[in-house]
Structure formats: structure tokens, C-alpha cells
Amino acid sequence: MTDTAAAAIQVTGLRKTFQVKGAPIAALTGIDLAVAPGEIFGLLGPNGAGKTTTLRILTTLLPADAGEALVAGADVRREPALVRRRIGYVGQLGGADVNATGRENLLLAGRLYGLSAAGASRRCAELLGVFGLGDGGLADRSVRTYSGGQRRRLEVALGIMHRPGVLFLDEPTTGLDPQNRASLWDQVRQLRDGGATVFLTTHYLDEADQLSDRVAIVDHGRVIALGTPDELKRRYSADTISVTPGSGAPEAVPMLARDLAGELAGAPFVDRADVEDGAIRLTVTDTTRAMAAVFGVLAARGIPTRAASVARPSLDDVFLRETGRSLRDTGEDAATPETAEVAA
Amino acid sequence: MTFALQTELFFRRKLLETLRQPVWLVTGLITPLLYLALFAPLLRSLAGGPAFPPGQVLDVFVPGVLVLIAFGAGMGAGWPVIWELDSGVIERLRVTPASRFALLLGTVLRDVVMFAVPGVVVMAIAAIFGFHAHWGGLVVLLVLLALLAAACSATSSALGLNLKQIGSLAAVVTGVQLPLTLLSGILLPLSLGPEWLRVLGHLNPMYYAVQASRSLAAGSVLTGTVGLGFLVTGAAAALALWWGTRSYQRAMALSPAGTVTAVEIMTNAGPAHVVVEEPAGRPRFLAVLTHGAGGTPDTRDVLAVRDAARGLGAVTALVTQPYRVRGGRAPGSAARQDAAWAEIVTALSDSGLPLVQGGRSNGARVACRTARQVGAAGVIALAFPLHPPGRPGQPGKSRDAELRAAGTRVLVLNGDRDPFGIPEPDDATRVIVLPGETHALSKNPAAIGDAVARWLGTLPGIGSRPPSVSGQVPPR
Numbered sequence: 091m092t093d094t095a096a097a098a099i100q101v102t103g104l105r106k107t108f109q110v111k112g113a114p115i116a117a118l119t120g121i122d123l124a125v126a127p128g129e130i131f132g133l134l135g136p137n138g139a140g141k142t143t144t145l146r147i148l149t150t151l152l153p154a155d156a157g158e159a160l161v162a163g164a165d166v167r168r169e170p171a172l173v174r175r176r177i178g179y180v181g182q183l184g185g186a187d188v189n190a191t192g193r194e195n196l197l198l199a200g201r202l203y204g205l206s207a208a209g210a211s212r213r214c215a216e217l218l219g220v221f222g223l224g225d226g227g228l229a230d231r232s233v234r235t236y237s238g239g240q241r242r243r244l245e246v247a248l249g250i251m252h253r254p255g256v257l258f259l260d261e262p263t264t265g266l267d268p269q270n271r272a273s274l275w276d277q278v279r280q281l282r283d284g285g286a287t288v289f290l291t292t293h294y295l296d297e298a299d300q301l302s303d304r305v306a307i308v309d310h311g312r313v314i315a316l317g318t319p320d321e322l323k324r325r326y327s328a329d330t331i332s333v334t335p336g337s338g339a340p341e342a343v344p345m346l347a348r349d350l351a352g353e354l355a356g357a358p359f360v361d362r363a364d365v366e367d368g369a370i371r372l373t374v375t376d377t378t379r380a381m382a383a384v385f386g387v388l389a390a391r392g393i394p395t396r397a398a399s400v401a402r403p404s405l406d407d408v409f410l411r412e413t414g415r416s417l418r419d420t421g422e423d424a425a426t427p428e429t430a431e432v433a434a
Numbered sequence: 435m436t437f438a439l440q441t442e443l444f445f446r447r448k449l450l451e452t453l454r455q456p457v458w459l460v461t462g463l464i465t466p467l468l469y470l471a472l473f474a475p476l477l478r479s480l481a482g483g484p485a486f487p488p489g490q491v492l493d494v495f496v497p498g499v500l501v502l503i504a505f506g507a508g509m510g511a512g513w514p515v516i517w518e519l520d521s522g523v524i525e526r527l528r529v530t531p532a533s534r535f536a537l538l539l540g541t542v543l544r545d546v547v548m549f550a551v552p553g554v555v556v557m558a559i560a561a562i563f564g565f566h567a568h569w570g571g572l573v574v575l576l577v578l579l580a581l582l583a584a585a586c587s588a589t590s591s592a593l594g595l596n597l598k599q600i601g602s603l604a605a606v607v608t609g610v611q612l613p614l615t616l617l618s619g620i621l622l623p624l625s626l627g628p629e630w631l632r633v634l635g636h637l638n639p640m641y642y643a644v645q646a647s648r649s650l651a652a653g654s655v656l657t658g659t660v661g662l663g664f665l666v667t668g669a670a671a672a673l674a675l676w677w678g679t680r681s682y683q684r685a686m687a688l689s690p691a692g693t694v695t696a697v698e699i700m701t702n703a704g705p706a707h708v709v710v711e712e713p714a715g716r717p718r719f720l721a722v723l724t725h726g727a728g729g730t731p732d733t734r735d736v737l738a739v740r741d742a743a744r745g746l747g748a749v750t751a752l753v754t755q756p757y758r759v760r761g762g763r764a765p766g767s768a769a770r771q772d773a774a775w776a777e778i779v780t781a782l783s784d785s786g787l788p789l790v791q792g793g794r795s796n797g798a799r800v801a802c803r804t805a806r807q808v809g810a811a812g813v814i815a816l817a818f819p820l821h822p823p824g825r826p827g828q829p830g831k832s833r834d835a836e837l838r839a840a841g842t843r844v845l846v847l848n849g850d851r852d853p854f855g856i857p858e859p860d861d862a863t864r865v866i867v868l869p870g871e872t873h874a875l876s877k878n879p880a881a882i883g884d885a886v887a888r889w890l891g892t893l894p895g896i897g898s899r900p901p902s903v904s905g906q907v908p909p910r
Contacts, residue, residue, distance in 0.1 A: 115697045138709045149529050179529040183522025183687060189451045201443055202530045415730045
């Protein structure tokens with residue numbers, strides 16, 4: 091998909107180990123990925139998966155222990171100064187100076203990247219307009235007075251003052267309300283449409299799914315899946331059916347569900363049968379036939395159905411398939427563990 | 435883009451920042467003036483003594499006050515640096531082509547100005563009250579003390595960038611400030627003191643700046659004392675600027691919630707996955723938590739315990755045990771499971787912090803069974819499965835013995851609708867029954883967090899907070 095020579099970001103065998111309380115702890119255990127020019131590339135994973143570490147290495151903030159990283163045509167280890175000139179970076183912490191005004195922040199950034207005073211001032215006016223920060227004297231107020239959304243927009247503007255070819259965004263929409271989130275997504279898409287490559291990290295499934303052209307899912311410091319969101323969902327997952335049987339005694343439901351799951355697991359259109367929170371969860375290849383079979387089994391035993399639903403696959407299913415864990419912090423593991431425990 | 439332009443940009447940014455907070459300008463001037471007004475009169479009675487030639491009390495005292503201004507102007511630099519680190523400003527600037535030395539120099543030059551302005555004002559006012567100003571010497575004096583202010587400023591920035599926390603910086607700066615000023619003879623010449631005090635003074639780099647200042651204020655420029663003052667102060671400034679630049683090259687913020695790292699720990703039963711979260715401050719204990727049979731360690735009850743522990747300053751570790759990493763749903767032999775658990779906890783607890791371990795359901799059983807072996811200070815048992823569901827009272831089947839044999843303090847949290855049973859109040863140090871909860875303990879994580887936080891507070895070595903460093907008001 092991406093030609094090595096033309097890639098905006100090319101990462102091979104990236105490794106990083108931290109010393110935590112004197113003990114070596116592997117943060118990255120070998121990251122490989124390539125990002126094509128002009129695409130939005132999302133790095134998705136749970137907290138601690140190595141997203142921010144990867145980003146910090148690619149932006150020259152942190153040295154890697156091993157591996158190669160080419161960013162915007164320059165080697166991160168050997169030519170960090172060149173990389174810094176060619177990239178923009180919006181960190182998780184933001185980085186706007188709240189003691190200065192929005193305009194002062196932008197002008198300083200522009201001049202640091204070598205724009206002339208007049209050039210910086212022109213670009214500043216342009217970006218204030220694009221990011222909706224130009225009205226009502228906002229640009230000349232202290233950033234301390236900005237709302238969360240305004241501040242985030244300023245921080246993205248700071249990252250693109252010098253029109254970088256590659257822009258890095260670390261958890262760009264964390265803490266934003268849905269409206270500001272949507273408008274930031276739009277702006278990121280416009281940057282991409284203007285020819286920039288965008289590399290972002292996120293722990294939001296929908297951000298990876300809807301905003302990114304391609305996604306790498308990371309866990310425990312390595313890439314466990316890579317592709318377009320649609321490809322990944324098709325490759326790794328299918329529809330899931332979830333059915334909760336009814337019963338007189340609530341504590342009997344987990345046992346019942348387990349029995350039923352066992353009975354259905356053998357069917358040709360069922361990929362996998364699990365029990366989750368008193369519900370039978372089936373990963374299926376033929377949704378209609380599977381649904382009919384479930385109701386058939388229940389009816390044959392005279393068990394009423396309390397709830398039933400069909401879910402299309404999400405990136406979380408991809409993650410679940412690869413790791414046995416969920417990216418969502420739902421924490422409903424109620425029935426499964428204990429039924430297993432009784433069996434043990 | 436030249437280095438000079440970058441330096442100028444950073445200097446202007448810092449100067450503007452200071453000018454927007456005029457309160458520092460005022461205190462920067464008032465402190466030295468108070469010394470002149472309230473302390474100098476005490477010295478008059480010493481006039482004519484060995485260190486104070488008659489009529490020249492201010493001539494001895496004013497140079498010392500000027501050194502104090504230079505020191506104070508420089509040492510305040512670290513506080514805003516920590517703030518800039520926390521808000522990501524430094525990280526952002528580190529990804530621009532800006533020189534790290536220019537970044538440091540912007541602050542250093544601002545602090546030199548913040549010394550020079552009050553310094554000149556103090557000289558002028560002192561001159562009115564009888565300070566014999568030798569103007570040629572004073573110009574050289576300003577240069578010397580500008581070097582001192584620069585050395586202090588760069589040192590303070592470097593300290594801020596490395597310590598990363600206001601409390602630690604305050605402790606170090608206050609700890610150093612007093613011996614450094616007292617042993618330099620700033621207020622009274624060290625020549626008044628005994629031999630041992632003078633010897634100690636010679637080990638203090640600031641002593642040479644003070645000696646040179648007195649010589650310069652008296653108009654003697656080309657003396658050995660002045661030369662030595664410039665040599666020592668210049669060397670200190672060079673060293674501090676090097677250290678400050680190096681610190682900027684590596685500066686990295688502590689993330690607000692501390693750092694999260696996923697690790698793999700090898701045991702005889704295969705690898706375990708562990709998510710370690712370190713607090714932003716100094717950790718006070720280690721909390722190792724795990725899942726139930728077939729589960730994951732990110733259930734609401736376990737996360738509530740983790741958050742409570744984190745709130746009390748714990749390093750937390752969420753463990754996915756080897757049999758789960760392999761994909762197994764049942765833990766298998768208890769002996770094998772316990773051995774693997776002990777290996778994991780031992781690998782995590784080499785820091786010598788007090789250990790609290792816990793888990794839900796089957797994880798609670800492991801935590802109880804191994805508590806004695808790993809030396810846990812406490813065990814948190816969530817949804818302890820007293821018996822298989824719906825089958826209470828089978829003789830010899832109850833697992834209350836595991837609770838009782840833990841050999842340490844045990845907190846049990848079970849739901850009142852748990853089909854696996856509810857331990858009796860005397861099975862553990864404390865048994866809390868949560869109304870409306872089932873075996874999942876998923877309905878009210880806040881109640882779990884509260885109960886755990888309160889209980890952890892009663893544990894020896896965790897509950898009794900060490901005296902905290904009293905936060906010093908930033909000097910700027």
C-alpha cells in the first residue's frame with residue numbers, strides 16, 4: 091500500500107525500554123508501520139499501549155533504544171533538527187502559553203520556524219480566521235481566558251503555523267465536547283485535503299474509525315492490526331448476536347447461558363460462542379440463520395427470551411479478537427469468570 | 435533563523451510575562467529596601483569595630499544586599515519552568531527548530547535585568563543615605579553580579595526541569611539558600627566569625643562573589659579578590675548554563691496522572707501482562723490487583739480499588755495472570771497459580787514499598803493465599819467466592835479458611851446478592867456488605883472506592899502520612 095521511498099513516515103523495529111524503579115520495563119517491543127503522504131493515520135490502543143512513546147520518538151522528544159524511523163524524509167536519530175523543521179506537533183498537554191495572548195503565541199511559533207515578522211503576521215491572521223479565533227478581540231486576550239475548545243484550536247494552529255508536511259496529534263480531542271470534537275475532525279480532514287500527512291494517537295474507537303484513513307492498533311508496545319478501518323473490521327470480525335435468556339432464578343441464568351452457548355457453538359454459521367453478563371454472545375457468519383437457530387434452541391426448551399440484539403463489528407471487536415480484552419472500560423465481566431470458576 | 439534572534443524572541447517573551455505580573459517587580463524592590471531600612475541601622479552600633487571602619491557601615495553592607503538581589507532574581511526561575519513543563523509549553527518548543535540554549539538564555543537574560551534594575555535603584559537610594567559610591571567599581575560590580583544572577587537562574591531552571599515538582603524544588607531551594615547565604619558573609623563579613631566558619635566560607639562559591647563585591651564597591655577593581663570573584667562566578671555560570679541547556683534537551687513533563695506503562699513479566703507459568711501506573715509524586719505504596727477466573731483486570735470494582743489506591747499515592751499494577759494471557763479461562767492448579775503470582779509480585783515489589791494486593795473472586799483467593807509469602811501489608815478481597823454459587827453449607831467446601839489464613843489485614847467487599855456467598859464479619863479484619871450488588875460488584879464503584887480508601891488509611895505505613903514539605907511561596 092505504501093511505497094517505502096515515498097512514505098511520509100516509515101518506522102521499522104522501534105523499541106524502547108524505560109527504567110521504572112530500577113527495573114527495565116518494555117514500552118515498545120518492535121513497532122513497524124508506514125504512513126503514506128496525505129493520509130490520516132490513527133494509532134489506536136488502550137492506555138499504556140505505547141502510543142505516546144511512539145509519538146515522542148517520532149517527534150524527536152525521546153530517543154529510541156533500537157529501530158529506524160524516517161519522518162518527512164529525515165532520520166529521527168541522525169537528523170533531528172531537520173525532522174523538527176518539517177513536522178508540526180500538538181502534544182497531549184497542549185502547550186499554549188497561557189500567560190501570553192493567542193496572537194503572541196502564534197507569532198512566536200512562526201518566527202521560531204523562520205518566518206519573517208510580516209510573514210508570521212500574515213499566516214497568523216489566516217489561521218485565526220480558519221480556526222474561528224479572530225472574532226471579538228479573542229486573539230489579543232490572554233489564553234488563560236480561553237474555553238477548552240478555543241484553546242485546543244489555538245494549539246492545533248500553533249502546530250501548523252509553518253505549514254508542516256507531517257502533523258502529529260497526541261490524543262487531539264481528549265476532553266472536548268462533541269461539538270468541538272466534530273469541528274476539530276473537520277479541520278484535520280481539511281489539512282489532509284490540503285496535502286498534509288496527519289499522524290494521530292487516540293483511545294477513542296470512533297475517532298480511529300471515522301477520522302483515520304488507516305489505523306494501527308497497538309497493545310503492549312507492538313502493532314497487532316493494521317489497515318483501513320473497514321478492512322480491519324471485515325478481516326477480524328463479523329456480526330455478533332447477543333441473546334439473554336429469561337429464567338425464574340437469576341443466579342441460574344449464567345449456567346443456562348453457558349449450556350446454550352455450548353449447544354450453539356457447533357453450528358456451521360457460528361464462529362464463536364461466549365457468555366457475557368448472562369447473555370449468549372455469538373460471532374456469526376450468517377446472521378439470519380444464527381438468529382433463527384438461537385430462538386429455536388430457546389423455544390425447544392421452553393425458555394423465554396429477555397433481550398436480543400445484533401451488533402455490527404467495531405474496531406473494539408478487532409481488539410477483542412486479538413487480545414481477549416475490550417478497549418471499552420465497561421467492566422462487565424460478571425458471569426463468565428464465575429461460571430468458569432465453578433467448572434474449575 | 436539565527437541564534438541571536440531566537441534568544442531575543444525568548445527574552446522578550448519572558449520579560450513580557452514578568453511585566454504583566456507587576457507584583458514581582460514590587461517585591462523585587464521592596465525586599466532589598468527593607469534590608470537597608472530595617473537591618474542596616476542595627477549595624478551602626480558595630481561601626482568602628484574590626485570589620486566596619488567608622489562611617490562606612492553601608493559601604494560594607496550594600497554590596498552584600500546587591501548579592502542578595504542577584505541571588506533572589508536568579509533562584510526564582512525554576513518555578514515558572516515547572517509550570518511550563520506541566521502545561522506542555524516546553525515540550526512544544528522542543529519540537530520546533532529553536533535552540534535549547536536560546537530557550538534557557540531567554541530566561542537567564544530576563545533574570546539579569548530583574549537583578550540589574552532593583553540593583554541600580556538600591557545603589558542610588560543607599561548613596562543618598564551615606565553609601566560611598568565608587569562609580570567605576572560599581573559598573574564592574576554590576577557585571578560580576580549579572581554573572582551570579584545568570585548562574586543562579588540557569589541552576590534554578592535546571593533544578594525545575596529535573597525535579598519537575600514544585601514541592602521538591604521548594605525543598606531544595608530553601609535547603610540550599612540559607613547555608614549558601616549565611617556562609618558567604620552577605621549580611622555580616624565572615625571575618626567577624628571564628629576560624630572554622632571562615633574555612634567553611636571558602637568552600638562556598640558565593641563567598642568569592644561577596645568578597646569581590648565589597649572590594650569593587652570600595653573602588654578597588656584590579657585586585658586578586660576581584661579576579662578570584664570573576665573566576666569562581668564565571669566558572670559557576672558556565673557550568674550552570676551547560677547544565678540548564680542539557681536539561682532542556684531532555685526535559686519531559688510528568689504526565690498529570692503520572693506514567694502508565696504496560697509490561698510483560700515472565701513466570702514459570704508463562705508471561706503475565708501488567709499495566710503499571712506511577713503517581714506523579716513520590717510513591718507511598720504498591721497496590722497489585724487482579725481479575726477473577728476468566729476475567730480481565732479492568733472491571734469496575736478493580737478499577738475503583740486502583741483509583742482509590744492511586745488517590746493515596748500508590749504505584750498501581752493491574753495484573754493479567756499467565757493462564758489468562760495464554761487464553762485459558764480457568765486458573766487450574768492453585769499451587770501453580772500461587773507460585774506464578776508470587777513471582778509477579780516479587781518482580782514488581784523490588785522497590786521496598788509497602789505492598790497491598792487484591793483481586794476479585796478467584797483473584798481475591800490468590801491474594802489471600804499468597805499474602806504471607808509475599809509479605810503483603812494488606813489484602814483487598816472483592817466478591818470473595820465463599821462457595822460455588824447457590825451451594826452453601828457443604829462441609830469442608832467453604833473457603834473461609836483462605837481468608838482466615840491470610841496472616842495479614844484483610845478487607846472483604848461482597849454484594850448482599852452474591853450467589854457465591856458472603857463471608858462472616860469475623861472471617862477478615864473488616865467485611866463490608868454492599869447492598870444491591872451481585873457477584874459482579876458493578877453497580878456502585880464509588881462506594882467501593884470510598885470504602886477502600888478509608889480502609890487503606892488505617893494500614894500502618896500507608897495511613898500515617900509523612901510530614902509533607904511545606905510549600906514555599908515562589909520568590910517571583
